Amino acid sequence: MRYEAPTTVEAAVSLLSAEAGLAKVLSGGTDLLVQMRMGMMEPDLIVDTKRIPGFGDIVEENGGYRVGGAVPSAELNEHAGFTAMYPGVAEGADLIGSTQVQGRATITGNLCNAGPAADSVPCAVAVGCVARIAGPNGKRDVAIEDIPQAPGKTSLEKGELVESLFFPAKPANTGDAYLRFIPRTEMDIAVAGCGISITLDDTGTCTAAKVAIGAVAIKVLVVDEAAQALIGTKVDEAALDALASACSAAAKPITDKRGTVEFRKEVVGVLAKRAAKIALDRAKGA
């Protein structure tokens, strides 16, 4: 195995493109090193992104934030501006692993590892996060929900890597939230999760919403029916019930040691309801 730490994104793309064998991107390494250790994969090349300028930075852009591909979630959660704008996204990232893991693990890695239960992903999807992908044919911007395809599989082409995630400026009267269910209080993988963004008008009527559910399908799912259940309402109990039903109906989970199909479908609806209430309070500035 070769280890390379290029200092430009172009050099990273060249290395990834030229490698005939298995090439892997290393940012935090909290998934990659475990997979190597378990013998699940044997890369021929590892490209460490942390020496590339910008990959470790959180910068303001057009009223939103661009988060470099190698920013660990601990740093994201220490960023006062980001956590004030998107507390739900920050809380999702903060749920992953231990303090030690937080010190290394990146949202970009969480996305590109393509685990269906990735806790930082649903709320980032809900707030409209866009990935900037660098590759042999230049750069392209892609809504992050289009990147994970199935466990461990992404839509990235050979030679491509995510250089940053852009979180657009938050519209007025907008709140976000993420909740997951795990059987204990810390250090576990989501059995179901839901990220929500809600925008209200001046009368408190929901004018826009986006709902994403995690750990209940082969990848994160955007549930349009759930958003429609909220839009045009005051996000009252009836709307919340419709939201929950839509999430439960959209979920396509499996039964495994952490939960059954029936349990996951029900719980994802409950989580959606509770997350919506938090997002609603945040949209109202409470």
Add this chain to the structure above:
Amino acid sequence: MGIHVSTKINGDDVEFVCDAEETLLDVLRDRLNLTGAKEGCATGDCGACSVTIDGRLTCSCLTLGAEVEGREIGTVEGVAKGNELHPIQQKILDNAALQCGVCTPGIVVAAKALLEKKPDPSEEEIRYWMAGNLCRCTGYDKIIRAIQDAAAEMRG
């Protein structure tokens, strides 16, 4: 082919050569004879290998040796000042907050990182911060008390 790495460990300039797949934990233990960090799970769950990299708490088992070029590493070996124990180490002894001791170096490094960031943490904050440091002997309560005592002493 070996990778040459220049780094700083506990304030000292250190150079080593490692293989691409070698973890920082293996470098510390097998090449540099810094055996304070322990391999518990090797998958980032137990915290026995805790170190700081540029001041940030992390698992050395989830870091490649090659990654630390130009970084500053802090290990448990750098916590005491000569023969004088750090308050966290002393309070762990005073509270009998260890039995077999395998988790203790990681506990010391993690608790020190917490108190540098937050001198007066609540019990809940301590428990969440330390959730990645597993101890199969003590039941944790004495460890929490030791960290609280150390925090109080360090605040003066």
